[in-house]
Amino acid sequence: MKQYFTKSIIVGTLLLAIICIAQVTTQAQQKKRVIQLSGVVIEEDTVHGRPVGGVHVYVPKAGRGTTTNNVGFFSMPVLTGDEILISSVGYQHQTFIVPDDSPEYQTIIITLLQDTTMLPEVVIMPFPTEEVFKQAVLALNMPLGEDRIDQKNMNQELLALMVKTTPMDGYQNQRYYLNQWASSTSSKFQPVTNPFLNPFNWVKFFNSLKKNKKK
Numbered sequence: 785m786k787q788y789f790t791k792s793i794i795v796g797t798l799l800l801a802i803i804c805i806a807q808v809t810t811q812a813q814q815k816k817r818v819i820q821l822s823g824v825v826i827e828e829d830t831v832h833g834r835p836v837g838g839v840h841v842y843v844p845k846a847g848r849g850t851t852t853n854n855v856g857f858f859s860m861p862v863l864t865g866d867e868i869l870i871s872s873v874g875y876q877h878q879t880f881i882v883p884d885d886s887p888e889y890q891t892i893i894i895t896l897l898q899d900t901t902m903l904p905e906v907v908i909m910p911f912p913t914e915e916v917f918k919q920a921v922l923a924l925n926m927p928l929g930e931d932r933i934d935q936k937n938m939n940q941e942l943l944a945l946m947v948k949t950t951p952m953d954g955y956q957n958q959r960y961y962l963n964q965w966a967s968s969t970s971s972k973f974q975p976v977t978n979p980f981l982n983p984f985n986w987v988k989f990f991n992s993l994k995k996n997k998k999k
Contacts, residue, residue, distance in 0.1 A: 822857070823858060825852050827875075837852055841868060842868070846866065868882065876897045
């Protein structure tokens with residue numbers, strides 16, 4: 785009986801302690817007030833404090849947050865005692881804890897520092913090592929003439945083909961357009977003639993045929 789009575793006392797004491805702790809926690813939670821937190825996020829390195837847009841203002845424990853607009857302004861409801869995380873790409877993270885004695889409407893200014901990371905220089909080469917690259921360059925055997933020019937590049941047929949197939953650049957297109965415009969402007973108020981309808985041209989043509997037959 786004594787052992788049973790002792791166990792009952794221990795269990796009752798534990799239950800009473802748990803109830804007291806739960807009541808204290810509930811009262812502490814009830815003491816938290818909802819406030820409207822507003823603020824502006826600026827960049828600290830600038831002279832006049834340039835506003836930073838698109839910054840994440842987040843309460844990790846509550847799972848809620850917002851982002852700043854293009855002038856760095858934000859506004860959101862929070863509880864007193866909440867820890868707010870302010871983060872943005874290219875800036876160091878900042879934290880802000882809402883004081884317990886905050887007014888119902890509180891305004892703050894958050895300054896962010898740039899997070900600059902200097903990366904080492906990387907040179908990309910199609911060779912595994914620099915020694916292999918030097919050997920490949922020294923192994924080149926280019927047939928150059930006395931003037932140190934590759935004669936294959938001076939081939940007349942190749943140059944003629946390049947002239948025919950190379951399209952006109954912007955300057956050449958402009959010159960062609962201006963020439964066509966000038967030609968059309970010069971004959972703008974004149975009738976357009978067709979040389980095949982000119983009888984004098986036909987007379988000259990038949991006379992030339994007769995002369996060729998006599999020869």
